[in-house]
Amino acid sequence: MENFEFHLDNFMLYCESKNLSRKTLSSYEQTLKLFQFYMEREHSITEVSDVRSGHVRMYIKYLRDRGKYTVVSNERSLNVNYPDRRTDTGKDISDTTISNYIRNIKVFFNFLYTEREIQNNPVQKLENIKPNRKKKPLLKREEIIRMLKQMDTSTFHEYRLWMQTRLILDTGLRIGECCNVKPEDIDFKYNSILVTNPKNKKERYVYFSFKLGRELKRWLKYRDRFSDSEYVFPTIRGTKQDIRNFERALRKSGERVGVRVHPHQLRNNFAKFYLLNGGDWVSLSRILGHSSAEVTQKHYLDFTEDEIRIKYNDHSPIQGLDI
Template structure:
């Protein structure tokens, strides 16, 4: 490719970091998608981003579908490229933006997976709290279920973010949006037990830091580390199924709505910018009610 697209990509990444304040994970996805399109341009002998036409994009979409990518993955790639070209247009690097003509394929609607009450109890029962790591694992599970915070948000919590008097945590969410989230008595007790009886023991060989959750060496626990812990809890339980970290977030929201919480409250607690992001849980609760009706009504 004649044109130095890497310079454009570098400028775009700086824009995402500085102006959009996106996380490194999100920026990594954008970078991957744009680089993938650059490879396609090279294959098609397209020498400039200005030379890309709507027809070229249709060929690219066909290629993605031939690779059997899910509609969600294709939609993400097109969204990334649309943002990239919008940036190029803003910077006067391109004359026309062909991606304005491309519609993003609608993703398949899937109901979020969540745990039923008895399944959550199985997870809690699987944790042995005789060791410092067990107390830590219980505190993590209780807090995730009590607050619905993301695993990434959980890994970033610091001791000063926990207010035991008000039973709230200060969560540093996506896009530097902070929010206060309350937690109940079970999470309160588990956190106190962990901080006073376990965290100090785990920290004994580590320089002082104030991250709330730590690994067995005393270092800050990563998002990946929390995911591994949740997987191990599932293994030790009698629950037959798979777990992904977001399931606890889905469970938190679903259980709140099933028990009468209003949508706006759940939106605030989850840190969703738009109510539409929260509305998917109403489909879950409606399906739950339908199944309950069909199972228990004598004339269903």
């Protein structure tokens, strides 16, 4: 086993011991294996102690020059995933992706330095990339109404989709969290749902309206006629619903009425409506499960001109004066 590979395996064991999510573990492993492959192929370096900050900067330039899906850690995967058939192969890698690569590489070498596996930390003074934040695409109110109205709630699958769509819009749940909800997580007395964040295992409460509460009770009675599953929104066989199946069903439902929609847009719509209706950043941050209000602000500061105009009219200093 090469030196780099040994330390990578040790780092992954450390990450697993911290009970990080599978998504985070996969991100670390993929990023570091690609970097290991680059260092060995382009610089003949297999020892972590031989890596310098200049190598990391050259790697980032290498990725930018090559573009999307042009770098792999296993050449055999080219005959399985066929990246050359993708329409976006070779296109520019976003600053957000590059920033994530740098962050993962930094975590790895900071770990090695803390463990005293290396004497010099090559990422200690490595510059971060501040990605340009894109405006989050939101659904218009009429698009939401049009999409919900055309769902056939007489069928199990469409009724489930209708309920999940409304629940995410009303609570700001992530789709993975929505699929994980169990009946015992719901408290109808306080109209709340106990959620465990799969990323950091922390618990929080989200809240739903009285209207949604009545709909949830009707759904649970309906669900019980088809399944005794432990999940609120199971498959017809009673198993946990796959996130990708929900995404696919929602996308196809939107296409039927000319609406392009992704589950995370529903969460974004909740957040923006919450703020536009007078909600504050701190409570929104707790509901969404963010680490701080500052993180929430970075995500949802991009109001449109129409949204600013509506918000202004609600709070105009002169509007409420009877003079």
